[in-house]
Amino acid sequence: MTKNILLKFAKKGINLSPDAYLKVMKSDNPINFASDLIVKLKSSDFKPVDLISVSGKTIDEITGNETLQSGDDTSESKKESPKKEDAIKPKSKLDTSKDKEKTSSSEGIIKMEDSEKIEDANVEFKRNQEKINVEYDFEVIQDSSNKSYTSGEIGDLIAYFQSRYEKLSKILKQRPDLKMTTKVADIEDGQTTLNLILMVKEIRSTKNGHRFVEFEDDTGSISILFSNKNEELFAEAEKLVKDEVVGVIANKDNDFVIANQLIYPGVSRIQEKEMDFGIVFLSDVHIGSLTFLEDAFQKFIDWINCEYGNEEQRKIAEDIKYLIIAGDIVDGIGVYPNQDKELSIKDIRQQYDEAARFLGNIRSDIKIIITPGNHDASRLAEPQPAVPEEYAKSLYKLNNVEFVSNPAVVSLDGINVLIYHGESFNELPMAIKGLSYEKNELMMEELLRKRHLAPIYGERTPLASELEDYLVIEHVPDIFHTGHIHINSYKKFNGIHMINSGTFQTQTDYQKIKNIEPTPAQVPVIHKGQYKLFRFID
Missing domain, CATH: 2.40.50.140 (Nucleic acid-binding proteins)
Known part of the structure; x- marks a missing residue:
């Protein structure tokens, strides 16, 4: 019965969150309830993005029923401070028996509260006004944006761990x-x-x-x-x-x-590749926050346009061909309690419009690759699909902007870059002695040794129990780029450039509590194979 119900929703383009799934299954007649619910969802004023994933609260509103059954905890209060719910693991994660139990999964809800619809911004983009004469050898090697589906059942969890085991066994x-x-x-x-x-x-x-x-x-x-x-x-x-x-x-x-x-699976030393161009690495820009460093970011835009800096710095800017933004380009809405008090822009779409105003004025011969982070309009659970066009229409209008998932692997003129926002950095220092936010390059090295971006399941890092584990590092990259913790770092490990690109946001209240000192407005560049760091703040 469970399979039939999930297929009914999947065929209609509807994905249920775990609490919504429990509401359907706990109804008196799940099949009839599912059919009625699909009709109501499809006949309502929902767009496709709103149906991934449908929450329990939405079901209550559609059916006019606040509580389906007593004891059914479907509180939405956790959206104020999203955390991964404890996952229920099977007795053996690799057990191949057909267990019919159900498990919770933090696959997915877009963390932003729905903002009011606004008119498309009429923004003039420098990028769209200039012809591009550059040829890009650009390829997306790994992107899970259109490959993600999980029902949250125990069978999916077992398949997820089997996939992890098989991939890493092949490496070992x-x-x-x-x-x-x-x-x-x-x-x-x-x-x-x-x-x-x-x-x-x-x-x-x-x-x-x-x-x-x-x-x-x-x-x-x-x-x-x-x-x-x-x-x-x-x-x-x-x-x-x-x-x-x-x-x-x-x-x-x-x-x-x-x-x-x-x-450990580990990584062997790789042969370094020649490159005659430059790549810029950004993350955690947090446009829309009161602590976003707009002046410093504008200086960065001026530099990459070869209009700021000394002669040597401008010559490096002339060679820039790619710009990668590893998540949190905007600050988001409803990411943590009382966030609205710390926002200069309180509409998620307007935040992306503002991001488009900045990026749209970067010179037109630079390709921009954008992945989501935990503040972006993508589901919280990893792997995160690319930021949807529904929320970032202005950015989607830019020529030569590529949206990929978190994590993703891209090839830039033959240089393979592994991009991961870095949510698992929250728990690695607690799990492994000697690791810390301040030395995040050691955390990156540890992930490469383990050949997995978020090995611990069911704790602080929200992971979706997909049928395939997309967070295994199957191929050794030339560059490993992360963000999330707002502290810039660099280390070369077995020929791999490991970069954390810091932030364009000053210290937040949360960071003050945790005694985290960010390194804002420091921009790393790999220029013709060499690491450079540019500072855009005094």
Whole structure:
């Protein structure tokens, strides 16, 4: 019955949020209720974007029923400060049995409150007034914008973890020690040496300070001891987090298994490619916020147009061919409680109009690539589809602007750039000793070692249980670009440029509470293979 109901909605272009799905399933007759609801939704004044995802509150309003059943918690108050709800994990994430239980999923609601409709802004764009004589070798290698669908059921969650396990297993099997591995269910009684590819299930410490890790694969579970007497191995084990996939080589003595080696998927050193052009990296511009540094951003626009800076700086600007914005180009609406008090523009569409006014006056021979962040008009759960045209019509009118998902991989004249806004940076410092916002390049390095952008499922980072895990780093990039934490950083790791592009917003009240010092108006550039940093504020 569940499959039939979900198909009914999917065929009509309607996606249900988890709380809406529960309301349908808890009705007296779910099939009839679903049919009636579809008619009402399609006959109402909804646009396609409004039907992804339909919330429980919308169902209550459509049906005139505030509470479908007692005990059904569908409160929308969490939209004030969106957080991922605790996900219900199956007993085994890789279990292939047909379990009919249901699980919550934070796939998706657009976090902005619906703003009033406005007339299309009549904005003159410098970009649209000039002919473009530049040829771009531009290709989108990875974009999940039109590939995202999940019902929030337990079967989807299992498929999601199977996809993660299979993708990372393929990477790990390229390591010599893991070309021949054993499944947990195939371990023989007399076998003493184990070569395994496993997913972390639980981590705990013993009273003597050792570390016990419960792992699993798609056949079963196994507990492995990491002894603190092996200091180097123990230090590596301290970096393990739940739900990541690693290789383990261990000794087995009856039912007791002791680790000898821990193998992360990792990245091999790449050969650096020649480039005769420049790429500019931005994120967290936060247009629409009272703390947006408009003057500094205008200086940046003037520089990229070769109208600001000294002779050397202008020559670098002349070589710029691409501009990447890794999320949070606007401040958004309703992202956190009382945000309206900190906004200079209180309409999401007008915020994007203002962004278009700035970007539309960048010279026309620069291609701009835009991904969403947690403040943008895209769903909160990752992977985030590209910012929809419904909210950013003015930006969509710009020539040579490309909208892609978060994360995304693009090829810029043969230079592969992995773009990720960086929501998982919120939890990595709490999970791994030695990581911090101030040293976010170390977090980027750790994600490359793990070959996953958000390995921990069900905690602070909202992840959608898609049928495929799009956050696995399947291909090693030439450049890894992130944002989110408002602190600029750079490091070269195994030939990969790792860049966090900082912000164009001064310190927020939240950052003051957390004692986070942003580095505003600092713009990183890769110019002909070399890292440069430009400052547009005194």
